[in-house]
Amino acid sequence: MGSGKSYEVVSSVIVPAVIAGRRVVTNIDGIQPDLIREYCIDVRKADANALGEIVPVKNDDVTRDNFFPDEANPEAETLVKPGDLVAIDEAWNFWSVGNKLKPEHMRFFRMHRHYVHPETGVACDVALMIQSIGDLHRQLRAVVEVTFVTKKLKELGLTRNYRIELYEGGKVTKSNRIDIFTKRYSKAIFPLYQSYAGGKGKERSIDRRQNVLSNKRLWFTVGLMLAVGTMSVRFLIGYFNGGFAGAKAPQEIASSTTAQPAPHDAGVAGRPDVPAFSGEWRIAGSYSVGNERYVVVANNDGRLRVESPSVFNLDGIARIGSIDDQRVTVWSGGKSSSYMGGMQ
Numbered sequence: 217m218g219s220g221k222s223y224e225v226v227s228s229v230i231v232p233a234v235i236a237g238r239r240v241v242t243n244i245d246g247i248q249p250d251l252i253r254e255y256c257i258d259v260r261k262a263d264a265n266a267l268g269e270i271v272p273v274k275n276d277d278v279t280r281d282n283f284f285p286d287e288a289n290p291e292a293e294t295l296v297k298p299g300d301l302v303a304i305d306e307a308w309n310f311w312s313v314g315n316k317l318k319p320e321h322m323r324f325f326r327m328h329r330h331y332v333h334p335e336t337g338v339a340c341d342v343a344l345m346i347q348s349i350g351d352l353h354r355q356l357r358a359v360v361e362v363t364f365v366t367k368k369l370k371e372l373g374l375t376r377n378y379r380i381e382l383y384e385g386g387k388v389t390k391s392n393r394i395d396i397f398t399k400r401y402s403k404a405i406f407p408l409y410q411s412y413a414g415g416k417g418k419e420r421s422i423d424r425r426q427n428v429l430s431n432k433r434l435w436f437t438v439g440l441m442l443a444v445g446t447m448s449v450r451f452l453i454g455y456f457n458g459g460f461a462g463a464k465a466p467q468e469i470a471s472s473t474t475a476q477p478a479p480h481d482a483g484v485a486g487r488p489d490v491p492a493f494s495g496e497w498r499i500a501g502s503y504s505v506g507n508e509r510y511v512v513v514a515n516n517d518g519r520l521r522v523e524s525p526s527v528f529n530l531d532g533i534a535r536i537g538s539i540d541d542q543r544v545t546v547w548s549g550g551k552s553s554s555y556m557g558g559m560q
Contacts, residue, residue: 220368220378221366222409223401224366224399226244227402229303230247234252234269234270237267238299238300238301239271239297239299240269240302241295242270242272242302243273243278244345245410248407248408248409248410249269251407251408252408253267275306275309277295279310283321286320296340298332304344306346307346307352312353313352315353322356324340328340328342344356349365352386358386360385361385362384362385362394363384363386365382366380367379367381376401378398378401379397380399381396493543493545494544494548496540496542496550497521498545498546499512499537499545500520511523511528511535516550523539534546
């Protein structure tokens, strides 16, 4: 399935073990001990004299007797030595749910920490690579200390990146998850091993739908959301700046009518002039920006104008203001044009 298991074990397990001077036994297909040694010296700047060794084995070697050390037979000459790092690829071939575990294998898995190198004091470690932890034998899952789940980020189009999920024990559940992080492939690691049957195979996507970024519906949705968002912002900016519906700024609007003084009643002396109600403007509403409040008035053509609340007063429950020397209320103004409602 090419999820990056072998890559992660080579780069993060085997190479550090070799640099630490450990002996590594592995069946990873196409493992290159000489190239790994050169990589440790040239790239990782390790001491050539302190490097460990890599012992490649075949799958048949894993199933033979005396592969693992066994306390029940301590005198036996085994392929795996005390203190070794054992990295087994495709572990389901040997210890799957349907296979019967050899007693000596199970003893090693349970007691591998007892097999200590006589000089360094380092105990054996085991790294098993498998497509799914559920395929591993139940008895073996019970002794798993940490599970790493690797996944290529093909669905995001990130072919050079992969994700690692870290779980405690042998159960891949949300409650057992310890950490999750993303790593990037290094071209320098791939020559150190060759998966896909000795490096002769190539992985290609058989369905572009694996990449969610190639989904046209996704990009259509994103484009639609951007367009709606842009239009909404422009509408709000135009509204609060008095530019909605083609209206000009308040200082640029000239009244088309001239206030006429109300005629004096010749029979009444000293009565003050009362401005007439505007036949052009009416109160359309109000809004606030922060602590500032504004009143919006509209004319018969549907044009809007923003005024300060200071030019309006409350007369009972009615709000009355003075614009162009004429009184303006919610019921002032003339008949609405077809722009405002289409009724004459």
